[in-house]
Amino acid sequence: MRRFLHGLPGVDQVGLEARAAELGTRSIKTSAKAFAIDLAISMVDLTTLEGSDTPGKVRALCAKAIRPDPADPTCPAAAAICVYSDMVGVASQALGDSGVRIASVATAFPSGRAALDIKVADTKDAVDAGADEIDMVIDRGAFLSGHYLKVFEEIVAVREACARPEGSAKPDAHLKVILETGELETYDNVRRASWLAMMAGAHFIKTSTGKVQPAATLPLNLVMLEAVRDFRDSTGGMVGVKPAGGIRTSKDAIKFLVMINEIVGAQWLDPDWFRFGASSLLNDLLMQRTKMRTGRYSGPDYFTLD
Amino acid sequence: METGQDVEGEPATSATSAMFDYAPAPESRSIVDIASSYGLFVNGEFVDPTGGKSFKTINPATEEVLAEVSEASEEDVDRAVKSARVAYTRVWSKMSGRERSKYLYRIARILQERSRELAVLESLDNGKPIRESRDVDVPLVAAYFFYYAGWADKLEYAGFGTGTPQPLGVAAQVIPWNFPLLMLSWKIAPALAAGNTVVLKPAETTSLTALLFAEICQQADLPPGVVNIVTGAGATGRTLVSHGDVDKVAFTGSTDVGRQIAKSVAGTSKKVTLELGGKAANIVFDDAPIDQAVEGVVNGIFFNQGHVCCAGSRLLVQESLADDFLARLKRRMATLRVGDPLDKNTDIGAINSSEQLAKIRELSGVGEAEGAGRWAPPCDLPDKGFWFPPTIFTGVTAAHRIAREEIFGPVLSVISFRTPAEAVEKANNTPFGLSAGVWTDKGSRILWMANQLRAGVVWANTFNKFDPTSPFGGYKESGYGREGGRHGLEAYVR
Numbered sequence: 133m134r135r136f137l138h139g140l141p142g143v144d145q146v147g148l149e150a151r152a153a154e155l156g157t158r159s160i161k162t163s164a165k166a167f168a169i170d171l172a173i174s175m176v177d178l179t180t181l182e183g184s185d186t187p188g189k190v191r192a193l194c195a196k197a198i199r200p201d202p203a204d205p206t207c208p209a210a211a212a213i214c215v216y217s218d219m220v221g222v223a224s225q226a227l228g229d230s231g232v233r234i235a236s237v238a239t240a241f242p243s244g245r246a247a248l249d250i251k252v253a254d255t256k257d258a259v260d261a262g263a264d265e266i267d268m269v270i271d272r273g274a275f276l277s278g279h280y281l282k283v284f285e286e287i288v289a290v291r292e293a294c295a296r297p298e299g300s301a302k303p304d305a306h307l308k309v310i311l312e313t314g315e316l317e318t319y320d321n322v323r324r325a326s327w328l329a330m331m332a333g334a335h336f337i338k339t340s341t342g343k344v345q346p347a348a349t350l351p352l353n354l355v356m357l358e359a360v361r362d363f364r365d366s367t368g369g370m371v372g373v374k375p376a377g378g379i380r381t382s383k384d385a386i387k388f389l390v391m392i393n394e395i396v397g398a399q400w401l402d403p404d405w406f407r408f409g410a411s412s413l414l415n416d417l418l419m420q421r422t423k424m425r426t427g428r429y430s431g432p433d434y435f436t437l438d
Numbered sequence: 439m440e441t442g443q444d445v446e447g448e449p450a451t452s453a454t455s456a457m458f459d460y461a462p463a464p465e466s467r468s469i470v471d472i473a474s475s476y477g478l479f480v481n482g483e484f485v486d487p488t489g490g491k492s493f494k495t496i497n498p499a500t501e502e503v504l505a506e507v508s509e510a511s512e513e514d515v516d517r518a519v520k521s522a523r524v525a526y527t528r529v530w531s532k533m534s535g536r537e538r539s540k541y542l543y544r545i546a547r548i549l550q551e552r553s554r555e556l557a558v559l560e561s562l563d564n565g566k567p568i569r570e571s572r573d574v575d576v577p578l579v580a581a582y583f584f585y586y587a588g589w590a591d592k593l594e595y596a597g598f599g600t601g602t603p604q605p606l607g608v609a610a611q612v613i614p615w616n617f618p619l620l621m622l623s624w625k626i627a628p629a630l631a632a633g634n635t636v637v638l639k640p641a642e643t644t645s646l647t648a649l650l651f652a653e654i655c656q657q658a659d660l661p662p663g664v665v666n667i668v669t670g671a672g673a674t675g676r677t678l679v680s681h682g683d684v685d686k687v688a689f690t691g692s693t694d695v696g697r698q699i700a701k702s703v704a705g706t707s708k709k710v711t712l713e714l715g716g717k718a719a720n721i722v723f724d725d726a727p728i729d730q731a732v733e734g735v736v737n738g739i740f741f742n743q744g745h746v747c748c749a750g751s752r753l754l755v756q757e758s759l760a761d762d763f764l765a766r767l768k769r770r771m772a773t774l775r776v777g778d779p780l781d782k783n784t785d786i787g788a789i790n791s792s793e794q795l796a797k798i799r800e801l802s803g804v805g806e807a808e809g810a811g812r813w814a815p816p817c818d819l820p821d822k823g824f825w826f827p828p829t830i831f832t833g834v835t836a837a838h839r840i841a842r843e844e845i846f847g848p849v850l851s852v853i854s855f856r857t858p859a860e861a862v863e864k865a866n867n868t869p870f871g872l873s874a875g876v877w878t879d880k881g882s883r884i885l886w887m888a889n890q891l892r893a894g895v896v897w898a899n900t901f902n903k904f905d906p907t908s909p910f911g912g913y914k915e916s917g918y919g920r921e922g923g924r925h926g927l928e929a930y931v932r
Contacts, residue, residue, distance in 0.1 A: 157782070
């Protein structure tokens with residue numbers, strides 16, 4: 133495992149960041165912008181991960197995810213809502229058969245500091261309560277101390293815990309693996325952790341918990357997109373990418389979409405393969421969407437808080 | 439939603455995936471006023487040429503005529519040199535360095551203030567994408583002026599021996615069409631900082647930004663005659679460099695013309711710097727950061743349509759990596775956007791002239807005839823204007839003409855090597871020696887390669903990076919003398 137991960141080609145920080153910045157200069161206007169905004173809305177994992185979360189807050193968030201813009205029925209729904217595992221039941225009831233998925237963080241989120249059986253139990257709880265997707269965190273301590281196999285085996289165990297009994301109405305939950313790039317620090321580490329997660333069976337690789345800075349930057353997204361692209365080239369398997377934390381404006385979101393378009397291709401321009409983990413981003417997208425349609429900016433009071 | 443691991447091809451909900459086509463995002467050309475005709479800039483004002491001759495300058499992307507530009511006669515060149523001489527003796531050489539630096543700083547600030555205008559005009563007249571003129575050319579132009587403005591009052595500390603370095607006098611400067619404004623700044627900024635006055639001749643296909651620069655000199659209240667700009671073709675350039683009252687000749691352009699200039703100044707007291715052609719090797723080892731190396735190779739040869747004297751036109755790739763690297767390079771090339779230079783999303787603009795296009799076509803034809811494998815991504819080229827798709831040749835050997843001659847277009851020759859020693863041997867096996875690139879994660883190898891490569895600039899894990907503090911120039915037939923940095927200043931003092 134170690135040999136393989138350390139045999140991956142290195143990342144040159146200066147070159148990587150220059151490329152990410154260059155892609156950020158693309159100018160997306162008119163019809164392309166309208167397309168990008170609707171696509172971005174449909175990729176949002178509307179997130180609340182606070183100690184103060186209540187059933188009321190989660191129900192409000194679910195309503196927002198189903199109909200982000202109550203004034204405009206043509207506005208697409210968000211991809212999912214993302215909550216702590218104890219709120220999955222509330223969300224499940226609120227979302228019903230709307231098609232909006234329920235993502236639950238698990239495995240002692242955000243630090244990941246717990247025994248494996250506790251992480252597995254946490255995951256099973258969320259799956260049993262109806263989560264469609266599990267956002268797990270890797271053991272960064274193990275990764276940074278070089279115990280790659282331990283990290284790998286944990287991901288495998290959590291993926292197994294995502295399975296539902298045969299004959300269940302719902303398919304197995306999907307596994308998103310959070311690398312917490314802000315704690316891995318180097319791009320070389322991010323590339324290695326991406327491969328580690330993909331080989332262990334991740335459906336998605338996700339940048340951050342949102343609790344550590346820096347979170348979802350463009351260069352990090354670039355490293356991860358290159359990883360899923362190379363993984364598909366060598367194994368044929370598609371893995372999704374989810375940047376989370378710090379993406380607040382439509383302009384930022386569009387830069388990510390441009391990057392997908394030019395680095396991995398249009399196949400990843402789909403909520404099944406790309407998500408934004410965000411909360412405040414959605415309202416900016418809605419504001420820009422309304423501006424595109426009406427030619428005027430509306431104040432923030434015209435958009436629901438959640 | 440499908441599971442990640444076992445899906446090949448289209449995802450389950452492919453209905454939402456669609457091509458993300460970028461709508462046109464053209465930069466407005468209304469920011470720049472182009473006159474219908476331009477005079478010569480002599481002694482601080484625009485004057486008509488004595489011969490009354492002029493020529494048309496066109497937009498190479500559309501073949502539309504942009505303006506009529508004057509053709510300077512022998513008499514005009516003489517007038518310009520005389521005005522430079524008078525300005526040198528009476529004003530500029532007597533002015534303190536601190537005063538000279540004020541003018542240079544002022545010019546640099548105006549260049550920044552008018553950067554959008556300059557970028558649009560550069561793209562219109564040259565054909566280069568606005569992304570490059572806006573993000574590379576024009577910011578660098580201002581940076582060179584700022585940098586040399588700082589030297590003007592510190593010449594005695596530049597390390598050129600004891601005493602204050604003295605200016606040479608009148609500098610005759612001839613620049614090419616690939617970076618019209620940037621080459622102007624490389625020439626004019628150090629000359630003026632050191633106390634010389636100049637007569638500059640821009641390339642005939644790209645005179646407009648130099649003439650806009652003349653306006654900026656007026657706006658900065660630069661004393662008349664310190665900067666003179668004479669437009670014209672080869673004959674005007676010859677007259678200028680062979681003028682008897684010129685103390686210094688600086689030329690950037692082809693090796694052939696450089697040779698003629700060297701002959702014409704031989705036996706005179708003129709100081710000369712020549713920055714000529716190149717056939718740079720971009721050397722990729724199998725331990726390179728691959729994705730960034732692909733990017734560097736693309737930037738090395740397709741930046742500015744390959745109209746770059748230091749372009750990495752030979753890719754030397756370690757054989758153990760060659761197949762993987764080529765596949766990645768081709769995939770990347772397929773995403774290059776060729777088209778309207780004023781569109782902000784264009785990566786590759788127009789070839790500067792029909793003559794240059796013919797030359798690129800001819801040499802590419804030779805490459806094919808010699809048996810090299812030609813490949814270009816599918817791309818729609820506009821009907822009007824001069825265009826050439828980004829192209830690579832594989833299976834190239836050192837004996838092929840495309841591996842030896844400078845094509846000066848978006849054409850890359852791919853050559854493989856087995857060991858570092860062989861890479862050095864192949865990289866150095868060229869009459870040129872302007873630049874080289876080394877891609878490896880191993881620091882010790884970078885240093886070793888840099889010592890072995892006979893090239894004026896060696897880039898490590900990057901390519902085509904320019905900075906005013908860094909000297910630039912060639913070995914062998916790539917010319918002599920250095921521009922940029924402290925070394926660039928030395929060419930303008932005694």
